[in-house]
Amino acid sequence: MGAQAKPAIAIIGTGMSGLACADGLAQDFELSLFDKSRGLSGRLSTRRAPAHAFDHGAQYFRAQSALFQQWLQPFEAAGHVQRWTPRHVTIAADGSQSPREDAHPKWVFTPGMSAIGRALVVGRPRWKLYLDCGVEGVEGQAGDWFLRAGGSRFGPFAHIVFAMPPAQIKALLPVDTSFSAALAKTQMRGCHTLMLGFAPSEAPQLDWQCAHFDDDVLGFAAVNSSKPKRSDDLALVLQTQHDWSQAHIEDDAVDATMKARFEALTGSQISASGYDRVHRWRYASTQTPAASPDQPYLLDHAQGLSAIGDWCYGSKVEQAFLSGATLATRLRA
Ligand SMILES: Cc1cc2nc3c(=O)[nH]c(=O)nc-3n(C[C@H](O)[C@H](O)[C@H](O)COP(=O)(O)OP(=O)(O)OC[C@H]3O[C@@H](n4cnc5c(N)ncnc54)[C@H](O)[C@@H]3O)c2cc1C
Incomplete structure (x- = not known):
């Protein structure tokens, strides 16, 4: 697969789950990472x-x-x-x-603790990194999504990974998804x-x-x-x-x-x-977690939307990592 032919994925949130997911997807996708903070790593701060x-x-x-x-x-x-x-x-x-x-x-x-973000991205120069760039809206349709942030429009993206706490995801989800109910109870x-x-x-x-x-x-x-x-x-x-x-x-x-x-x-x-x-x-x-250790992420494959974070099945850095890494494996399959 040539570099230009790789599908584009946007990851919103560069905490442990977003970083782990990006790292797992890097070979097969064009990645754009967004975070509202000036620095990487989220609650590893x-x-x-x-x-x-x-x-x-x-x-x-x-x-x-x-x-x-x-x-x-x-x-x-x-x-x-x-x-x-x-x-x-x-x-x-x-x-x-x-x-x-x-x-x-x-x-x-x-x-x-925040040092892991920088240590990871210096070795990944192809990633497009947008910091201090809070995503305000997601629009488009299945597999053809755009993000609005800071007066700019980014996209199209074949898939969007929401890698942040559930309340912040709920505010951005553009459509009803197969995981909306799981998200709502979290x-x-x-x-x-x-x-x-x-x-x-x-x-x-x-x-x-x-x-x-x-x-x-x-x-x-x-x-x-x-x-x-x-x-x-x-x-x-x-x-x-x-x-x-x-x-x-x-x-x-x-x-x-x-x-x-x-x-x-x-x-x-x-x-x-x-x-x-x-x-x-x-x-x-x-x-209240949203998922389980067996499948520690939320995915609507048909829409091209997914959600990850420690909250999928715990409250720890390792669980955030496993949520992001496991979703990456699933999206590569
Ligand atoms: C006080 C405290 C103590 C903790 N102690 C421990 C501990 O000792 N051991 C342990 O293992 N875990 C601990 N944790 C938990 C650990 O920090 C988390 O499990 C882990 O860091 C979560 O990673 P995450 O990727 O799921 O989410 P986060 O790290 O929260 O990442 C979410 C990212 O999304 C970004 N974001 C949100 N909204 C938007 C938007 N609209 N646009 C763009 N970006 C956005 C945020 O800026 C953030 O960078 C602690 C957490 C806290 C708060």
Whole structure:
């Protein structure tokens, strides 16, 4: 098949699922990738401050499937993926701490979780990449689709892959599809991430790198600066319980509540002059999945439309990868 004869596919969303799908399709299709963000990688995201850096989405990931392990190998060899061995504790409601055993290897992208997107696309110069380019509409007909974004029209595309959270897909789907019902039942919950960057003199003394809280407000904390190739100064990330965030998704002053809970549960005072910001994730974690591990994607082959993401059967980076990679295999068949 000559290069010009390859069918064109648009992938909307460059998180782990969109990247994995693109990589699987690259040999057989002309690819155009769109993302509304300025950077790649979606919820694998890294915020940079002058003396600190924060992974404010996914903290680490597991690689339990052979497919994901195999895909990661070249990135590990090039130093873009490294093992992280944090000390985990559980912090109970009365503030008592107990070690938490977790034998599964944990991996991080370096120098930040978002680095995987750039590491992948530098080796794929034929991909057409449109960043800071939120898709506002999809129009056309089966197998002959066009996208509207930023006053421009892109297309035609034989197939469109929607690689983003379900609520955002629902807003864009141009027609009723065979997977509309599965999409409609899917639900995600929010999360707030507080990023605290400390000067050396004000850094709290913590004897753990990951803390899991038995609390209504706080869910998890990570010492981000303890990951490989991160900043030297202490960078702490606090994340809420998803149910709490969902109930407070429109609130502005969540950071004060999060800090107060952390101080009460750990006895550590936190006053961070280097960086102190909260990020709200409207769609962080899956409550009701749309599909199953056997077929972790949604596809309407006749229309030339499909949907992928962690929400197809979980809430993790590996599930997002498998959703995208498995759809790519199906579309190549
Ligand atoms: C706070 C938090 C903590 C987490 N912790 C972990 C963890 O420790 N371990 C783990 O394995 N997983 C964790 N996760 C989950 C993990 O981040 C996700 O499973 C994975 O990154 C999802 O990838 P995805 O491709 O499905 O979606 P996303 O990463 O959400 O990608 C969707 C992309 O679509 C883009 N987009 C949306 N609408 C449009 C539009 N109209 N036009 C163009 N682009 C659009 C977005 O900008 C985004 O880049 C965490 C997530 C959050 C939020």
